[in-house]
Amino acid sequence: MPAPSGLPGNSRTLRAHRRRPLTALALTLAAATLLTGCFAGTGTGTGAGADTGARSGPGSAGADGRLRVAMMQPPRSGLSPLTDDAFKLSRWSTAETLVRLDRDGNAEPALATDWRQTGPTWTFTLRDDVTFHDGTPLTAEAVVRSLTTAAKASPKPRILDGVTLTARATGPRTVTVTTGTADPLVPQRLSSPQLSILAAKAYRGRTVNPVGAGTGPFVLVRAEGTASATLDRYDAYWGGRAKAAGIDVRYVPDGTARAAALRAGEADIVEAVPVSQARLLDPELVTEVPMPRTNTLYLNTRTGPFRDPALRAAAREAVDARALVAGVYEGRADVAGGLLGPALPWAAELRAPVRRPHAPAAPRGATVTIGTFTDRAELPEVAQLLQQQLEKAGFTVKLDVREYAAIEADALAGKFDAFVLSRATVLDSGDPAAYLYSDFAGDGSFNIAQLADPAVDRALAAATGTATGDSRRRAVIAAEAAVLATDAAVPMLHERVIQGDAAHVVDAAHDPRERELVTVDTHVR
Missing domain, CATH: 3.10.105.10 (Dipeptide-binding Protein; Domain 3)
Known part of the structure; x- marks a missing residue:
């Protein structure tokens, strides 16, 4: 994998590079060389419902049904859902929240099917067909554990800035969430990936470990620090079987290298394509939102x-x-x-x-x-x-x-x-x-x-x-x-948003809020 880029040259030099496409292309291809093999053979075959077999190289994109994703920023907090790392878990569809947002920012059901407000208290009803990736069921107690951990965290998730929140199980499948004063935005707050609901196994010790603890269509089976992450399909997902067999993630801070990975067939989905690289890619592979x-x-x-x-x-x-x-x-x-x-x-x-x-x-x-x-x-x-x-x-x-x-x-x-x-x-x-x-x-x-x-x-x-x-x-x-x-x-x-998707990628999300990337429907032809 390439080393992260340092400070670019002065503005005159950068503009000169833009006037010399062949020079920029040479740099791009050089970066691609550094990436060769980064995604090869990364599937574990050990997750629930995972397909076996390793990808044989750039020419076999999609052969094993897995998606290769090049992401911009590596985790900063060990993929803790209480930090901005939560948005990676959300973009990989491995951790989920009680509520999700539609395109207009309105709250709609996710792990909770409905909710109602009484003053400062909201009551949420949970789905009854959800299991965590370790096989344990979604319960009111599990929801309370996750929300309470977030509310007591220091620092707490920014979605709770200025908010006092307590959660209580009022039945096997009902949870009440109470704020210090009546808060009309509670459902929207609970859509934040930083308030993801994880299994009890995630909360052992002082850190929150999401490996194998989510509810989404993909189970996080391995997290290799700031280098990579591996996810397999979770066949028991309440929302239906994912179309992709798994996701192989590499963190590539260098924007030129990310774009080069798409050009060279080393990645299927590339987030945050730099402006300077977008014009070097096939326009059919670039989506701008x-x-x-x-x-x-x-x-x-x-x-x-x-x-x-x-x-x-x-x-x-x-x-x-x-x-x-x-x-x-x-x-x-x-x-x-x-x-x-x-x-x-x-x-x-x-x-x-x-x-x-x-x-x-x-x-x-x-x-x-x-x-x-x-x-x-x-x-x-x-x-x-x-x-x-x-x-x-x-x-x-x-x-x-x-x-x-x-x-x-x-x-x-x-x-x-x-x-x-x-x-x-x-x-x-x-x-x-x-x-x-x-x-x-x-x-x-x-x-x-x-x-x-x-x-x-x-x-x-x-x-x-x-x-x-x-x-x-x-x-x-x-x-x-x-x-x-x-x-x-x-x-x-x-x-x-400038996102690169290989020609064989189907239904990758192009989300202006950067919450979704690979969904249950995303796959390779």
């Missing part, structure tokens, strides 16, 4: 130069988002009008101009450090262009670029003056209030901007407590405006 993901410059409001709101305003004024979209994303992105993008069309309809109380001040050479990560191939170049834009405005700018796993803790601890982040805005609940709270509330668990603003907290509390519908949407836009008025975050652009 607008997504609720915003590329944002977070400014540290607690320490460093950006404690001064006037300097934050100066940074905002210096950012030229159109140049980023044209130069880095080659037009495959949308200039941001706010934190919420075109994947939520109602946001633009409700948004009004933001009133900002502070005028920009001259930076006078103020030195700032911008952090970002290499896992998303465009971000290092975004940081480089931002460096040029801010220096033109009078700042002195340093860059710190690493893999995400090596930089996240420092970002959350406020060790950067600014941080460039590609952030999904409805990832957890299908509702942006959870993202806004997590990122900008004083006690938010992902508050990279270190923001602690009473007006913002009040607006976020109002949005969180408003019933679903138009009123909630207006409250969400009011909260967005309160955040933008502080200049703690400078939304730059809204990204699109």
Whole structure:
């Protein structure tokens, strides 16, 4: 497997590569060479209902009915469902939740068949034909164990930011979930992959181990750290037999190598194809979907130069988002009008101009450090262009670029003056209030901007407590405006999902929320 990529060259060099397709193609083929054999013979044949036999190489794609998937980011927390690793479990269809979301973000049945609200309490009725991958049945006690573990975790899943939640079994197949105050979003919260329901075996010791403990159509049979994962078909799945025999996952942080794997026949499904590589692929193999993901410059409001709101305003004024979209994303992105993008069309309809109380001040050479990560191939170049834009405005700018796993803790601890982040805005609940709270509330668990603003907290509390519908949407836009008025975050652009599927892949999911990838229907011809 290839080593993760380091910081790309300067912007001029990168643009020159785009003008020389043959050079880029040579790099792509070289990366493909490094991947050869990574997916060969990875099926275990040991999972419930798994087909036997090993894949014999690139020319035999689909011969054993298994899917080879190249994923961008390796696990950061041992595939714990209490972290962002939960979204891998969801994309592999191995761990499931009580509720799932439809395309419009409405809650619909999953492991729970129905639910009803009485004040701050919701009662959920469970399916009666579900077994975990270890053969044990889904029970109310199992659901309570999973939800209680999540509610008591430190840090707890961000979908529970600002929420006190308790779960209790009220019958063999009924569970009540009670929050500190009446919460209209409980069903949507319970759709978060971070609240997946796992078997008792997953909760031994201090960690949560999902291997062999889910309920989905694929059982996770082996997790090899940050290198790979292997899943086999689970024939006893309550939703019907999966069409694929299994999934062989490799983590490939290098975007060029991921694209090369698709070109060389070394992968069947490739997530997060870099913009610079998309044009080198057969257009028939690339799917592009607008997504609720915003590329944002977070400014540290607690320490460093950006404690001064006037300097934050100066940074905002210096950012030229159109140049980023044209130069880095080659037009495959949308200039941001706010934190919420075109994947939520109602946001633009409700948004009004933001009133900002502070005028920009001259930076006078103020030195700032911008952090970002290499896992998303465009971000290092975004940081480089931002460096040029801010220096033109009078700042002195340093860059710190690493893999995400090596930089996240420092970002959350406020060790950067600014941080460039590609952030999904409805990832957890299908509702942006959870993202806004997590990122900008004083006690938010992902508050990279270190923001602690009473007006913002009040607006976020109002949005969180408003019933679903138009009123909630207006409250969400009011909260967005309160955040933008502080200049703690400078939304730059809204990204699109660029996914590569081999020609023989059928029914791979193209999910703008990045919850689904391989489903019960996905298979190879």
